[in-house]
Amino acid sequence: xxxxxxxxxxxxxxxxxxxxxxxxxxxxxxxxxxxxxxxxxxxxxxxxxxxxxxxxxxxxxxxxxxxxxxxxxxxxxxxxxxxxxxxxxxxxxxxxxxxxxxxxxxxxxxxxxxxxxxxxxxxxxxxxxxxxxxxxxxxxxxxxxxxxxxxxxxxxxxxxxxxxxxxxxxxxxxxxxxxxxxxxxxxxxxxxxxxxxxxxxxxxxxxxxxxxxxxxxxxxxxxxxxxxxxxxxxxxxxxxxxxxxxxxxxxxxxxxxxxxxxxxxxxxxxxxxxxxxxxxxxxxxxxxxxxxxxxxxxxxxxxxxxxxxxxxxxxxxxxxxxxxxxxxxxxxxxxxxxxxxxxxxxxxxxxxxxxxxxxxxxxxxxxxxxxxxxxxxxxxxxxxxxxxxxxxxxxxxxxxxxxxxxxxxxxxxxxxxxxxxxxxxxxxxxxxxxxxxxxxxxxxxxxxxxxxxxxxxxxxxxxxxxxxxxxxxxxxxxxxxxxxxxxxxxxxxxxxxxxxxxxxxxxxx
Amino acid sequence: xxxxxxxxxxxxxxxxxxxxxxxxxxxxxxxxxxxxxxxxxxxxxxxxxxxxxxxxxxxxxxxxxxxxxxxxxxxxxxxxxxxxxxxxxxxxxxxxxxxxxxxxxxxxxxxxxxxxxxxxxxxxxxxxxxxxxxxxxxxxxxxxxxxxxxxxxxxxxxxxxxxxxxxxxxxxxxxxxxxxxxxxxxxxxxxxxxxxxxxxxxxxxxxxxxxxxxxxxxxxxxxxxxxxxxxxxxxxxxxxxxxxxxxxxxxxxxxxxxxxxxxxxxxxxxxxxxxxxxxxxxxxxxxxxxxxxxxxxxxxxxxxxxxxxxxxxxxxxxxxxxxxxxxxxxx
Numbered sequence: 001x002x003x004x005x006x007x008x009x010x011x012x013x014x015x016x017x018x019x020x021x022x023x024x025x026x027x028x029x030x031x032x033x034x035x036x037x038x039x040x041x042x043x044x045x046x047x048x049x050x051x052x053x054x055x056x057x058x059x060x061x062x063x064x065x066x067x068x069x070x071x072x073x074x075x076x077x078x079x080x081x082x083x084x085x086x087x088x089x090x091x092x093x094x095x096x097x098x099x100x101x102x103x104x105x106x107x108x109x110x111x112x113x114x115x116x117x118x119x120x121x122x123x124x125x126x127x128x129x130x131x132x133x134x135x136x137x138x139x140x141x142x143x144x145x146x147x148x149x150x151x152x153x154x155x156x157x158x159x160x161x162x163x164x165x166x167x168x169x170x171x172x173x174x175x176x177x178x179x180x181x182x183x184x185x186x187x188x189x190x191x192x193x194x195x196x197x198x199x200x201x202x203x204x205x206x207x208x209x210x211x212x213x214x215x216x217x218x219x220x221x222x223x224x225x226x227x228x229x230x231x232x233x234x235x236x237x238x239x240x241x242x243x244x245x246x247x248x249x250x251x252x253x254x255x256x257x258x259x260x261x262x263x264x265x266x267x268x269x270x271x272x273x274x275x276x277x278x279x280x281x282x283x284x285x286x287x288x289x290x291x292x293x294x295x296x297x298x299x300x301x302x303x304x305x306x307x308x309x310x311x312x313x314x315x316x317x318x319x320x321x322x323x324x325x326x327x328x329x330x331x332x333x334x335x336x337x338x339x340x341x342x343x344x345x346x347x348x349x350x351x352x353x354x355x356x357x358x359x360x361x362x363x364x365x366x367x368x369x370x371x372x373x374x375x376x377x378x379x380x381x382x383x384x385x386x387x388x389x390x391x392x393x394x395x396x397x398x399x400x401x402x403x404x405x406x407x408x409x410x411x412x413x414x415x416x417x418x419x420x421x422x423x424x425x426x427x428x429x430x431x432x433x434x435x436x437x438x439x440x441x442x443x444x445x446x447x448x449x450x451x452x453x454x455x456x457x458x459x460x461x462x463x464x465x466x467x468x469x470x471x472x473x474x475x476x477x478x479x480x481x482x483x484x485x486x487x488x489x490x491x492x493x494x495x496x497x498x499x500x501x502x503x504x505x506x507x508x509x
Numbered sequence: 510x511x512x513x514x515x516x517x518x519x520x521x522x523x524x525x526x527x528x529x530x531x532x533x534x535x536x537x538x539x540x541x542x543x544x545x546x547x548x549x550x551x552x553x554x555x556x557x558x559x560x561x562x563x564x565x566x567x568x569x570x571x572x573x574x575x576x577x578x579x580x581x582x583x584x585x586x587x588x589x590x591x592x593x594x595x596x597x598x599x600x601x602x603x604x605x606x607x608x609x610x611x612x613x614x615x616x617x618x619x620x621x622x623x624x625x626x627x628x629x630x631x632x633x634x635x636x637x638x639x640x641x642x643x644x645x646x647x648x649x650x651x652x653x654x655x656x657x658x659x660x661x662x663x664x665x666x667x668x669x670x671x672x673x674x675x676x677x678x679x680x681x682x683x684x685x686x687x688x689x690x691x692x693x694x695x696x697x698x699x700x701x702x703x704x705x706x707x708x709x710x711x712x713x714x715x716x717x718x719x720x721x722x723x724x725x726x727x728x729x730x731x732x733x734x735x736x737x738x739x740x741x742x743x744x745x746x747x748x749x750x751x752x753x754x755x756x757x758x759x760x761x762x763x764x765x766x767x768x769x770x771x772x773x774x775x776x777x778x779x780x781x782x783x784x785x786x787x788x789x790x791x792x793x794x795x796x797x798x799x800x801x802x803x804x805x806x807x808x809x810x811x812x813x814x815x816x817x818x819x820x821x822x823x824x825x826x827x828x829x830x831x832x833x834x835x836x837x838x839x840x
Contacts, residue, residue: 458696
């Protein structure tokens with residue numbers, strides 16, 4: 001059956017009143033879940049799962065999938081408005097998005113993020129349809145050596161993301177990697193850096209660290225600086241708040257690049273939206289004509305990562321549907337859901353139950369449309385929130401942070417971790433150290449270390465495995481290129497010194 | 510009305526409401542077990558979507574559908590530390606409550622041996638063992654290995670890699686045991702989850718994996734994986750033509766028990782009720798069809814008391830194996 005007739009079958013399934021309602025319900029709940037720091041999509045999907053037994057498997061899947069990609073839209077909201085990334089995929093959005101909000105351009109940031117998410121999400125579904133099975137074949141070629149190389153690429157790009165000082169960025173990255181080593185190590189089976197307590201057995205989780213470093217640190221700084229300005233002064237007209245064509249023109253290429261990059265990375269089981277979002281950020285910063293804007297409110301720095309994380313969540317369905325392998329925490333729950341419905345995902349599913357697969361794919365198109373409308377419609381409402389003085393927002397943020405961490409982990413220890421990271425974040429801000437590298441290293445560090453050791457166990461040629469395998473060699477070369485490009489650029493420009501240009505010291509990467 | 514009078518009336522109303530609420534709260538206690546209005550909370554000490562989570566949800570749904578227990582079922586996942594986090598919370602927070610249940614797998618044995626938890630199976634009220642999950646030895650369908658013997662022979666001359674879910678996990682222990690019996694060593698590559706292990710074999714990054722039938726069924730059916738052996742007592746229906754390791758000359762039987770437990774200190778009548786409920790559940794033909802057969806799990810009902818004896822034996826075995834790996838905590 002060719003793709004178009006399959007898709008038409010899919011739409012006939014997706015566009016029933018029940019399924020549209022369920023898609024809408026899923027999207028709304030997903031947005032809320034994504035916005036609230038702490039209660040993430042895996043937990044949301046798991047909690048909603050029993051209710052879906054009332055309906056057919058397709059309908060249940062449509063709602064649960066809506067929760068999943070809805071959360072990618074929702075995570076943007078608190079990232080931009082309150083500087084609290086709801087999950088790891090929204091960290092990069094917070095970096096520039098929040099700065100845009102401080103300049104009164106939150107509506108533009110949210111609007112471009114929503115539009116970018118829509119375009120990329122839709123493109124992601126198109127790719128899923130057209131390239132799914134082929135890409136699945138590519139994805140399984142990624143073994144430990146390739147993952148390690150990808151992580152190295154990710155880690156090298158982090159220090160360049162920060163803007164002020166490469167050295168400080170590097171320091172933050174290394175600190176994040178150090179912290180990530182606490183906990184149970186699957187290779188040796190032993191626990192490391194336990195500090196004499198069982199509480200660290202699972203290591204330092206991303207969420208308390210991110211909420212602390214971004215949200216609580218912001219609160220502490222605001223309180224100390226005694227700012228009680230409101231981010232939006234005076235009255236604003238709705239039309240001024242929404243993004244303009246000019247803003248879209250500025251971001252469209254970032255969105256397209258983010259969509260492709262995000263989808264490809266999202267297909268890789270385990271890598272997912274987080275890695276996609278900051279590879280996109282790094283790419284946009286490298287390609288931008290005004291890289292100094294990044295970190296202070298560059299629209300491309302919001303559009304790219306947002307597009308990437310939505311395309312990545314579409315990509316995560318590729319291994320799930322074609323191989324029956326979950327690519328992320330949420331798709332693992334979805335896999336469990338599929339099994340409970342009596343469906344076995346894998347190549348067989350496409351043939352046995354095309355109505356399920358294509359109904360799901362068609363509903364993703366519908367869901368993206370619903371979400372972009374919802375998100376843009378709510379922008380004036382969000383802007384209203386920002387008219388309140390900073391004092392009230394501080395209180396809201398602090399409460400949201402603590403509750404969010406406790407809701408996810410049900411552990412006062414983790415709340416303590418969040419507060420500790422909040423204090424650390426405050427100190428770092430005063431000393432001008434970037435916070436984003438710590439959380440990103442917290443996510444990437446363990447993956448890199450595990451992949452390295454797995455690759456070395458598998459290899460019969462020792463460390464040569466990383467360069468003898470083509471994909472891994474390519475990724476490592478890309479990382480080397482990224483690191484060396486400022487040096488190369490300087491080498492070339494030194495040969496042609498400009499008139500009257502003073503020799504500047506090492507430019508920040 | 511002047512302000513003083515308003516305040517007095519307000520206080521009076523508040524007092525009356527508080528007393529009423531307190532009395533209403535008292536009314537609930539004293540009914541017989543089970544109080545149908547109270548929900549039963551399933552504590553799953555693993556992430557949603559996994560085997561334990563699946564068991565909890567399927568069992569809970571079936572208990573409702575077959576009208577064995579009509580209380581609403583609520584599910585709470587508390588993953589972490591190999592099941593120790595959820596188990597510790599269950600024992601400490603739900604002590605004495607007959608409205609909480611926990612799915613039991615190795616979290617009631619291994620964490621205490623490794624020193625990661627204070628509690629083990631002696632600290633919960635065992636209700637029943639309801640199944641035994643088997644271990645399949647799988648290779649990629651395109652690999653040259655057709656029998657376990659092929660793998661063993663290859664391991665004598667070169668590195669043969671096996672993917673599993675972490676040092677000290679049951680698939681690691683199966684690997685070690687098979688290695689000992691066959692006189693070879695396999696290179697164990699740990700991954701974070703069953704999903705990653707499956708992907709690794711799909712990409713032929715490891716030579717073989719050891720997996721529960723349920724996790725691998727999709728790949729077996731689609732022809733991507735080939736099963737070369739099963740570490741069971743006898744062949745299972747799901748993969749009828751797969752010979753056991755015993756048949757192939759390697760006496761290795763290793764099963765993953767699955768059971769149900771209630772918190773410590775529950776009243777005896779509640780325990781008897783729950784034991785009967787699960788006995789009825791496993792005798793129900795829907796249970797066999799919807800859970801056991803679908804997931805390739807062998808029926809193996811045991812009452813709480815027999816389950817405890819079984820776990821004593823399992824505990825000894827795990828202690829020995831983990832001790833040899835150097836993972837047992839110093840006593």
